[in-house]
Amino acid sequence: xxxxxxxxxxxxxxxxxxxxxxxxxxxxxxxxxxxxxxxxxxxxxxxxxxxxxxxxxxxxxxxxxxxxxxxxxxxxxxxxxxxxxxxxxxxxxxxxxxxxxxxxxxxxxxxxxxxxxxxxxxxxxxxxxxxxxxxxxxxxxxxxxxxxxxxxxxxxxxxxxxxxxxxxxxxxxxxxxxxxxxxxxxxxxxxxxxxxxxxxxxxxxxxxxxxxxxxxxxxxxxxxxxxxxxxxxxxxxxxxxxxxxxxxxxxxxxxxxxxxxxxxxxxxxxxxxxxxxxxx
Numbered sequence: 001x002x003x004x005x006x007x008x009x010x011x012x013x014x015x016x017x018x019x020x021x022x023x024x025x026x027x028x029x030x031x032x033x034x035x036x037x038x039x040x041x042x043x044x045x046x047x048x049x050x051x052x053x054x055x056x057x058x059x060x061x062x063x064x065x066x067x068x069x070x071x072x073x074x075x076x077x078x079x080x081x082x083x084x085x086x087x088x089x090x091x092x093x094x095x096x097x098x099x100x101x102x103x104x105x106x107x108x109x110x111x112x113x114x115x116x117x118x119x120x121x122x123x124x125x126x127x128x129x130x131x132x133x134x135x136x137x138x139x140x141x142x143x144x145x146x147x148x149x150x151x152x153x154x155x156x157x158x159x160x161x162x163x164x165x166x167x168x169x170x171x172x173x174x175x176x177x178x179x180x181x182x183x184x185x186x187x188x189x190x191x192x193x194x195x196x197x198x199x200x201x202x203x204x205x206x207x208x209x210x211x212x213x214x215x216x217x218x219x220x221x222x223x224x225x226x227x228x229x230x231x232x233x234x235x236x237x238x239x240x241x242x243x244x245x246x247x248x249x250x251x252x253x254x255x256x257x258x259x260x261x262x263x264x265x266x267x268x269x270x271x272x273x274x275x276x277x278x279x280x
Contacts, residue, residue, distance in 0.1 A: 008178030010191070010216070011086070011093035024244050025090040031211045031218070034087075036248065037240045039206065042259050044226060045233040047072070050265035059132075066198045067131040069223055069235070070100055071268045073194060074121050074130065076258045079275040083254055084193050085245040086216040089176050092245070095216070097121075098272075101192035104138045115141045118187045123273035127265075130272075152183060175214060190215025197222045206238040218242040253278055 006013040016022040028034040044065070051068045077083045077098055084095045098121040117137045121130060156164060174180040185191050195217050197209055206224035211217065224236040241251055257278045261267055267276060 006091060008088070008093060010097070010178065010185070011095045014085070014092050014094050016092050021092070021244070025087050025092070028244060029090070031087070031213050031242050031244075034242050034244045035211055035240055036243045036251070037208055037238065038251070038255070039236065039238045040255055040259075041229075041234050041236050042262060043232055044069070044235050044262050047262045047265045048226065048233045050268075059128075061132055061135040063127065063131045063135075065226060065235075066196075066201065066223065067134055068127060068265065068268070069237075069262070070134070070196060071127040071130055071272075072258050072261045072265075073221065074098065074100065074125070074272045075261050075267060075276060076254055077121075077193060078123070078272045079257060079277075080250070080254045082246040082250055083219065086218045087242065087244045088178060088216060093216075095193060097193075099192045100194050100196065101189035101217075102196040102198060103189065104141050116187055116189045117141065118189060118192060121193075121272060124271045126271060127268035172214060185215075188215065190217050192217050194219045194221055196220075199223065200225045200235065206236045208238055209240055211240055211242060218245050 024034070047068050048065060051063055051065055054063050081094065084098055086093055086095065099118055100121055101116065101118045104115050104117050117134070119130065119134060119137070156167060159167060171180060171184065189195050190212055195209075197220070199206055200223050203225050206222040209220045209222050211220060218241065220240045222238045224238075226233050226235045228234075239251075239255070243251075257276060260279060261276060
């Protein structure tokens with residue numbers, strides 16, 4: 001890795017598929033300039049039934065609807081690899097890992113502090129293994145009130161303002177070149193393949209969520225409350241995406257695939273890396 005190379009430790013450089021994809025990062029230089037947002041009402045009737053049935057067993061932990069929806073998108077991202085890309089320094093990259101992230105409060109109150117949780121979604125993971133790790137991580141955060149990333153943030157925010165401003169500037173430069181140290185990037189939600197916000201856990205509808213220029217996160221998904229609509233279970237989901245990683249047609253088909261997987265939740269018991277084709 002270095003200042004004058006395409007190589008990064010977290011991803012592989014790939015050549016854009018066409019001239020439009022090649023030139024767009026030079027026109028829309030910032031991720032926030034290239035945001036597109038879409039809202040979908042997803043039918044999760046079968047997914048809810050599936051989760052409720054699993055939770056009748058004594059697993060030692062509870063699989064939540066949020067876990068199940070993350071699993072649907074895990075299956076989707078392994079089937080649609082362009083979703084796991086990002087643009088940095090005007091170049092297009094394919095991540096080496098699938099990383100999901102979300103924020104958990106250490107207690108469910110106005111005073112509860114937010115903690116970052118990052119999950120490395122392995123090829124041989126499925127809904128059971130992923131849910132167990134997610135449940136353990138949330139439990140640990142709420143019991144201990146902190147995680148590794150919290151210690152890093154506390155160190156930096158204790159610096160004088162002038163020094164913190166200088167340090168953040170250096171970190172932004174290293175981030176652009178892909179050479180930030182692991183103790184800064186590991187566990188940081190800004191480096192996730194998908195950042196999730198589960199507003200349904202506090203009985204709220206979904207909403208628009210911006211992307212950040214710092215880091216490599218290209219997709220944010222906000223999940224709202226599951227509601228009964230004409231005898232079906234419907235959840236509103238809003239996604240914000242960096243359109244430089246793929247075109248609108250690709251994104252639309254990816255959402256349709258996630259809906260298809262949610263309607264056939266038994267697929268989530270397979271390895272996430274076992275791809276699913278979108279039905280015609």
